[in-house]
Amino acid sequence: MKEQIRTDRLAGIIAFARVASLGSYTAAARSLSISSSAISKSVQRLEERLGVTLISRTTRSLTLTPEGLLLHERALRLLREAEEFEQIAAATRAEPSGLIKITAPLPVGVHLISPHLPAFRERYPKVSVDLRLSDTFADLIEEGIDLAIRVGHPVDSRLIARVLAPNRVCAFASPAYLERRGIPTRPEDLDGHDCVNFRYQSSGQSMRWPFRTGERVQEILPNAGIVADNSDAVVAILVNGGGIGISATYIAGPYVARGELVPVLERFRFSRKHIRHWRSSCCILWARWL
Structure with a gap:
């Protein structure tokens, strides 16, 4: 019974994180390949379990409550760690291969990234790198970018950012x-x-x-x-x-x-x-x- 509760709770966290990031139940349901009603019920059960309202709903829009904003950041962090756990395990089973698309500002790309690409390719010879240098912000999802390096704060709340260095x-x-x-x-x-x-x-x-x-x-x-x-x-x-x-x-x-x-x-x-x-x-x- 405890295992079932934990699984159900994790499903609620995933549903809430997707709704908060994408801005609608429909988009979240589409991304998870489930129905909108299933997403809504999962979030509702999570709110009941936590005893707080996470999302303020109207007929036309939804917004995160203060509690929702706080817990959204925690949910993204939890899911990111779970994702990395799976990927690290997968990386140990097979030799990485394929194409990585990276975007960065010109000076960052020239001075900080480019000098390290030969060593990266030596370590992962089956991985190709497409480096795109520009000071304009690319749409990572629209352009299929795998990694964006930028100076400053995130411009897209759907993305998870990590600080590399001051x-x-x-x-x-x-x-x-x-x-x-x-x-x-x-x-x-x-x-x-x-x-x-x-x-x-x-x-x-x-x-x-x-x-x-x-x-x-x-x-x-x-x-x-x-x-x-x-x-x-x-x-x-x-x-x-x-x-x-x-x-x-x-x-x-x-x-x-x-x-x-x-x-x-x-x-x-x-x-x-x-x-x-x-x-x-x-x-x-x-x-x-x-």
């Missing part, structure tokens, strides 16, 4: 520029310097530079003499003495190691966002590799 940014300049123009000691000192800024291709907006002063974070939009919509172009301009600019440390790091760039205002550095990955169910190999 996206650390810092101001940099060439030694020649700093010798010629001096070294700023505060963010306010940037007003007296040549600045090089990055413009987002997706929105057309220029980057606001984040600096932490104690417990306060301030964002500055510098009066830039040069603006570029490519991170590597910004760094190339800085290396050649074009001024002071903001760059992710994973891009500027090799130039710093060679003495071509110097961190500026480093004590004010702030990690504003994280690098995350969203993956489909068939992409556990690359997710584990990361």
Whole structure:
């Protein structure tokens, strides 16, 4: 009897998670290949068992209650772990093969993903990789993307995201520029310097530079003499003495190691966002590799 209760409870959690993610009982039923009434009854039994209302229903729409929002995140986490459990077991039984479609921003793909692809292919020779680099957000489901790596927060609540690493940014300049123009000691000192800024291709907006002063974070939009919509172009301009600019440390790091760039205002550095990955169910190999 206890086993039956546990199985029934898990079915309710799965049904609730699908309804919450897809936004309707019909879509959830279609995805699970069962009837809408079965989905509705399963969610209703789960609510009765928990003693809370998870979904507020009207004739035209449904919304998650505060309790539903909280438990939806927990349900997704539980199902993700169960899915990975099955996939890890499957991966031990057979040699992986097939095609993995990966999308990422250009700098992340060039500096963080591409250098590791040869080792990945050596480890999994029957797995092919289709790497698509763009700053625009692809529809993972519509375009059949297996893994998306992005900087920032999820834009699609249907997707499960995991943080890979903080996206650390810092101001940099060439030694020649700093010798010629001096070294700023505060963010306010940037007003007296040549600045090089990055413009987002997706929105057309220029980057606001984040600096932490104690417990306060301030964002500055510098009066830039040069603006570029490519991170590597910004760094190339800085290396050649074009001024002071903001760059992710994973891009500027090799130039710093060679003495071509110097961190500026480093004590004010702030990690504003994280690098995350969203993956489909068939992409556990690359997710584990990361």
